[in-house]
Amino acid sequence: MLNVEAISRSYGRFLALNGLSFSIGKGAILGFVGPNGAGKTTAMSIITGLLAADSGAVHLGDDEVHATPSLVKSRIGFLPETPPLYTAMEVSEYLRFCGEARGMDRQQLGERLENVLANTGLSARRNMPISTLSRGYRQRAGLAQALLHDPDLLVLDEPTSGLDPAQILDMHELLRGLAAQGKIVIFSTHILSEVEAIASHILIINHGRCLAFGERSALLGADGKERGLTDLFISLVKKRNP
Amino acid sequence: MISVLRRELLAFFTSAAGYVLMAVFPVAMGLLALFVFPAVLERGASWFHTKELTMRSFFLAFPWVAAAVMPAIAMRSWAEEYRGNTFQLLLTLPAPSWRLVAGKYLASVAVLCLMLLTTGVFPVMIAANGGWEGGPIFGGYLGCLLLGSGYLAIGMFASSLTSNQLGAYMAALLACGTLTALGSFAGLAGSSGALSSMVRFMAAGDHFNLLAAGYLKLETVTFFISMAAFFLMLTALGVEGRRYR
Structure with a gap:
């Protein structure tokens, strides 16, 4: 269970996140949407322990992210908007570094490495320097490092950015598969159809505030008739931002 | 920590700059020790004319070279992580900041040790010609390690402040250069009083010269270890502080 409790964060005078709260359980896929500058990346950074909140708390199970960072970080996988890659390294070398830095033992690392390379379609490129990979494959390498330690919570900031349509479908399948294993998946995107498809x-957030949160079926049918996420998004964002 | 140390060493030795530094360092030290510093000290003579089978000029040159070279080794340590977005990866690792700092620092100290090893030909040459003086040579190399390690910590701290490697280098060069030169200007602060004592205490070059003369004093060793520990602590705080910016 992930509990985000009234997290707020300012950058100087700019209030990026204003008391955001939500809870999701195992096996959930949360689609995180909002206009540019809405606070998505800030919220994700706080959830992963990358950034400290000014107030509020984030609990993964019984553990608070910022009170027990080492413990919680070992259970979180994070893919930032720009994948954090050492481009001079080969793919498998990079993943080995990530696994060792996370304290994985040799046998566990060997098994997980094969698993994530296969799941992210990188097996054939394992010995290639990351600098020679296309943007899509770099994105996969970033995803592979987030999956490597088999985290309970996966936080992905625009994971399909730079992927071609076939790769996007592969990514959707992968995320569905991870959720089916009981993992919590949070992803942000500007592609609303993507959220409708897999979340x-x-x-929905804007100006750091939660505009809507709930199960997809409940939210999209909330006014008594089925409506698309685009309509809901536009109506909520315009209402708060006329 | 070990994985970070290994990655840093790999990054250093997979770049041309690493090998260039390894090749240039002993040559530059040799030229400075054989021709430049003896010429300054003995008014125009080279080491060959001084008829002195010692490493005195080598150890006189080292603090100045270290002030220029150690910031160059350390400048990329954090600045490159900030610029390349890999800092986010480091911050999501289940390890406290001090372990990341320690890993990077120990890698840079390992590079320093390798650089010092490349100068091993000098004491061998001196010993072969019957000029071996154990105290000053061991003391001098210990001084090189301690002073170099202190300057690496300063360079690492400067690197943790910015994503601009050149900016980090210039800041660390200024700080290390000042610490090296401080002893030469101690007279300007007077011969007594708090300011004078402070200047003499901070003069890293003078502490180094004591070791290079063969005087192994606890105070001197403590000075360099404290300097390194102080700047590493600031680095860890600065890295951790980025989560609050």
Whole structure:
């Protein structure tokens, strides 16, 4: 269970996140949407422990992210908007570094490495320097490092950015598969159809505030008739930002 | 920590700059020790004319070379992580900041040790010609390690402040150069009083010269270890502080 409790964060005078709260359980896929500058990346950075909140708390199970960072970080996988890659390294060399730095033992690392290379379609490129990979494959390498330690919570900031349509479908399948294993998946995107396609829960934020949160079926049918996420998104964002 | 150390060493030795530094360092030290510093000290003579089978000029040159070279080794340590977005990866690792700092620092100290090893030909040459003086040579190399390690910590701290490697280098060069030169200007602060004591205490070049003369004093060793520990602590705080910016 992930509990985000009233997290707020300012950058100087700019209030990026204003008391954001939500809870999701195992097996959920949360689609995180909002206009540019809405606070998505800030929220994701706080959830992963990358950034400290000014107030509020984030609990993964019984553990608070910022009170027990080492413990919680070992259970979180994060893919930032720009994949954090050492481009001079080969793919498998990079993943080995990530695994060792996370304290994985040799046998566990060997098994997980094969698993994530296969799941992300990188097996054939394992010995290639990351600098020679296309943007799509770099994105996969970034995803592979987030999956390597088999985290309970996966936080992905625009994971399909730079992927071609076939790769996007592969990514959707991968995320569905991870959720089916009981993992919590949070992803942000500007592609609303993507959220409709794979998210079990939807969170819409603007100006750092939660505009809507709930199960996809409940949110998109909330006014009594089926409506698209685009309509809901536009109506909520325009209402708050006329 | 070990994985970070290994990655840093790999990054250093997979770049041309690493090998260039390894090749240039002993040559530059040799030229400075054989021709430049003896000429300054003995008014125009080279080491060959001084008829002195010692490493005195080598150790006189080292603090100045270290002030220029150690910041160059350390400048990329954090600045490159900030610029390349890999800092986010480091911050999501289940390791406290001090372990990341320690890993990077120990890698740079390992590079320093290798650089010092490349100068091993000088004491061998001196010993072969019957000029071996154990105290000053061991003391001098210990001084090189301690002073170099202190300057690496300063360079690492400067690197943790910015994503601009050149900016980090210039800041560390200024700080290390000042610490090296401080002893030469101690007279300007007077011969007594708090300011004078402070200047003499901070004069890293003078502490180094004591070791290079064969005087192994606890105070001197403590000075360099404290300097390194102080700047590494600031680096860890600065890295951790980025989560609050």
